[in-house]
Amino acid sequence: MELLHSGKVRDVYEDRGDIVLVASDRVSVYDVVLPTPIPDKGKVLTRLSLWWFERLADVVPNHVISATDVPQEFAGRAVRCRRLDMVQVECIARGYLAGLGLKEYRATGAVSGVTLPAGLAEGSRLPEPVFTPTTKAALGSHDEFITFQDVVAQEGAETAEELRRITLEVYRRGAELAAARGILIADTKLEFGRAADGTLVLGDEVLTSDSSRFWPADRWEPGRPQYAFDKQFVRDWAAGTGWDRKEPAPEVPGDIVEATRARYIEAYERITGDTW
Template identity: 75%
Template sequence: MKLLHSGKVRDVYADGEDIVLVASDRISVYDVILPNPIPDKGKLLNQLALWWFEQLADVVPNHVISSTDVPAEFAGRAVRCKRLEIIQVECIARGYLAGLGLREYQKQGTVSGVALPKGLVEGSKLPEPIFTPTTKAPIGEHDEFITYADVEDMVGAETAARLRDTTLEVYRRGAELAAGRGVIVADTKFEFGWDAQGRFTLGDEALTSDSSRYWPADEWQPGHPQRSFDKQIVRDWASGTGWDRTPPAPEIPEDVVELARNRYIELYQRLTGRSFTTSS
């Protein structure tokens, strides 16, 4: 296999006509890779993404060919995929106000050009899910909010509508399923592309703890930060260190590593109903 790209979390290999996507234990915050990993994170992300791809297969095709036909050293954290021509838009759906969406709303009353009601606070549920696309920035740079009109200019009206409608439909389906398991999907992001036959296809990952913001439904209370099942715990630690968010990043303390790992495991088990072990 030939290494094509090493991202913040995933390594992409070419293997003949296919791609092998390997999820690592690396973790990044503020677009910077931190020096120490979260043990088992790669397996947890990969297995959760595969579970979600199964749940969503009737909504949109995905890039998965096999989760077992991968090199032995990557077992459990890799997937064999179809090559896609990736559409250069980060497709984000938001059902609640948090993170960068909250900050954009506080400054302008909008997110990606979508006007929102006055008086919303951190953690507020939006009247309906919204599509808030961003650019796809290289490693070390930051994604920037763009409007739906910008997406139309970039990819054309037909593809823009497909990106928006599919993003919102997948989010709604995922949020409904998670709600039945006591979990809120506050927001999530997707990547789409075209396969060799020209089919619109969901790629990369789906509704993982890295690409989504997850909260326990029974603890949700707007007006302050929510307890999360994602990497927010690491963001919160990083923001309190005085680090200026440029490389090199500080090392994550052992207790924060363990807490983050436990949150990833708790989410995986809540959603899938499966136990996670290191041999999963």
Template identity: 70%
Template sequence: MKHIHSGKVRDLYELDGGDILLVASDRVSVYDVSLPTPVPDKGALLTQLSAWWFDRLSHVVPNHVISTTDVPAEFAGRAVRCKPLQMIQVECIARGYLVGLGLREYRRDGAVSGVQLPSGLVEADRLPEPIFTPTTKISETGHDEFMTFGDVVNMVGKETADRLRDLTIEIYQAGAEHALKNGIIIADTKLEFGIDSDGVLTLGDEVLTSDSSRFWPADEWTPGRTQHAFDKQYVRDWSMTTGWDQTPPGPAMPPEVVEATRQRYVEVYERITGKKWDDREAV
């Protein structure tokens, strides 16, 4: 294997024959900084939840998965053998509820990514319909920055931009509908797409996980306040109580925060997939 990239959470390797090995670690990243404390089983939980969604959504869009089992033994359970993609430099975000950076933009502009929204909305309000709010993958600040749909058109062309928007909303709606039946609200999600060797637009990276989405318990949803999070928002909220300035190095998480984070990831995995998490899968 040839190591080709280390991200905040995942590592990429090139395998003999040109396939890509995407390995999810137990690292946690918030505000674009990897924290020094791992969360046990997190890489496996993300990988297996993504694999479940990739399979469920395969009729909607092609994805990069070749195999979740034909991987080196040392990475079993937390790695995916993938097709190489030429990644599109846009974070494709669908929002069904007003929260996070979307809420901040709305309070400032009454819009998110140029999408005008009704006045009077509060934190965690459900939007009239899901909206496409892309951000940059690369910026001079090192952080994601909002783009308008017109910006995406200028970057990739109208046809591809339309497809990115439509697929992002379709995947979000399909995921949100399934999750809600199991007591989970998917408030928003981030997707990444690339072009495969045949020129086909393909879903890559991860899909509808606790790292890429906001998950809330539906029976506790109350607009106008912070929601209980089954995702890494819990870690973001904790980090803000430490006095950390959101620049490297990040703060170490105490054991109780690590365990609470793990339990949230396990619970949302079990609710969405209907499978009991088995520690033997988390190699």
């Protein structure tokens, strides 16, 4: 195998003409990879993505070839995938206001050019899910909000419409299923690529604790930070250390590591109904 790329969380290899996508236990916050891994994180992300890919197959084709035909050293956290020509847009759906979306809303009253109602607070539910794309930044850089018209200019009107339609449908389908199991999906990020025949294909990961914000429905309360089943817990810890969000990042204490691992696993178990 040949290592093609090492990202914030995943390593990408080429093998026999296919791509082998390996999820590590690394965790990144504020676009910086922390020096302390979260045990089992890669396996949780991989298993949850595979679970969702199966349930969304009627919405959009995905890149998965096999979760078992991978090198033994990566077993449980790797997926053999089709090669795709990746679309250079981060496709984000938001059903609730949080994170950078909240920051952008407070500054402009809109997110990615989508005007939102006045008076929304942190954690507010939006009247309907919105498509808020961003640029796809390299490691160490920051994604920037772009408008739907920017996507049209970059990818063409037909592709832009499909990206928006599929992103919102994946979000709606996922949010409905998760809500029935006590979890709110506040937002999610998707990545797409083109297969050799030109088909638009869902790649990377889908509806995981790294690509989405998961909140317990029974603890949701607008106007304050939400209890999170995702890496927001680590973000909050990092923000409280006084760290300047630049390299080098601080080591994560053991209790934060264990609590983060537990939240990833609880989200997986709640959503899938499986026992870790």
